[in-house]
Amino acid sequence: MKRALVLRGGALGDFVLTLPLIRALRLPFEKVDVLANRAFADLSGKSAFALDDLDLAPFFVPQTELPQKWRDYFSRYQLVISYLHDPDRSFERNVRACGCATFVAGPHRIEDGAHATEQLARPLHQLGIAIADWAPKLEHNQAETAAVCAEFPLPLMALHPGSGSARKNWPINNWIGLTQQLLACGRSVVVIGGEADEGEIAAMRNHLGDRVEYAIKWPLRKLSALLSGARFIGHDSGVSHLAAAAGASCTVLFGPTDPKTWAPRGNNVRVHLAPGGNLIELKLELVVKLLLTRGLLQG
The missing domain is CATH 3.40.50.2000 (Glycogen Phosphorylase B;)
Incomplete structure (x- = not known):
């Protein structure tokens, strides 16, 4: 099974503006998991988990010994897209060390100019994945x-x-x-x-x-x-x-x-x-x- 993981911090609006990317990933990937802030993690569907509940601190330490449970966790994914602030790329290197096939860093900050949804979708350009609909949409029961x-x-x-x-x-x-x-x-x-x-x-x-x-x-x-x-x-x-x-x-x-x-x-x-x-x-x-x-x- 091809699996992708999106790590998205930030506020509610930041999360909603990332939904077009998450939706586009569901075409080439059979399972897309989302780690986001607890208050709105479940807005993107059943495969969403609270970033607040996870101790990811070791991943931001250079050349650290990573817990085996986290090595196993990240190794499940063929793709990880992270919007977490990672100025020295320690998080990226540690996730790669777990066996993740492809890691792509999304923009941590939105700049003036292109619409935020388009800026947040830039990781897809590197992957050759197109977005057909730029409007964020939520599914309801x-x-x-x-x-x-x-x-x-x-x-x-x-x-x-x-x-x-x-x-x-x-x-x-x-x-x-x-x-x-x-x-x-x-x-x-x-x-x-x-x-x-x-x-x-x-x-x-x-x-x-x-x-x-x-x-x-x-x-x-x-x-x-x-x-x-x-x-x-x-x-x-x-x-x-x-x-x-x-x-x-x-x-x-x-x-x-x-x-x-x-x-x-x-x-x-x-x-x-x-x-x-x-x-x-x-x-x-x-x-x-x-x-x-x-x-x-x-x-």
Whole structure:
């Protein structure tokens, strides 16, 4: 059996942007395993494991004696692609020493220019493997998705007012005003929040109370299932990439980061770049007009 292993650290968005590469590997390889951060390892399928649970420290030490269990583990793979930070290539040399036939280092950092999915897919160019579809996609269990979506009345608007970076956030008063307009149009609204969004969620709760639902720190598989049946509005964030990959109809407000590199990909995504890349300058009235043209604010 031809087996490949992908080691992917980083945040949620980084992981989602690597999904096209993982999907492309499944054509020439019978089994593709993924080692990623625990919070989102299972998003790519059953053959995914938590990088956090593994003690790989010996592999980053030059000329070290490697545990036999790890020699056996890495020797199973004909191909290993690693995005782990490995400045002196100790990890690469140690994995090769285990008997891995081919090791390819992916980019540890995304640079301005080509889209992130294309930069992350560069290891495939070395292998002669093509990518037919550049849009990350997540598979869902139909029963699980139906059960999650049944908890909310439709049509459902999912809003994520955070991003983990204040400079990438549209002012919270605009989010509150937009939510009030959505409610006035009879939309069901769920506000999504993670650990980095506590301030934004507190403000939304203070002004909107229980007129909206909240999905706070949900497991990502459950959140992905919810988003698959929703219309989504967010920023340049991991949650926006998750929503796009889940199949949500996405409106993404961008700035100051460059959407040519960082925007979620897919025919279900519409990106709106703030004037001068400054979200403070993006007026609520303009976003409302944008949503009207997409049919999201009609009563």
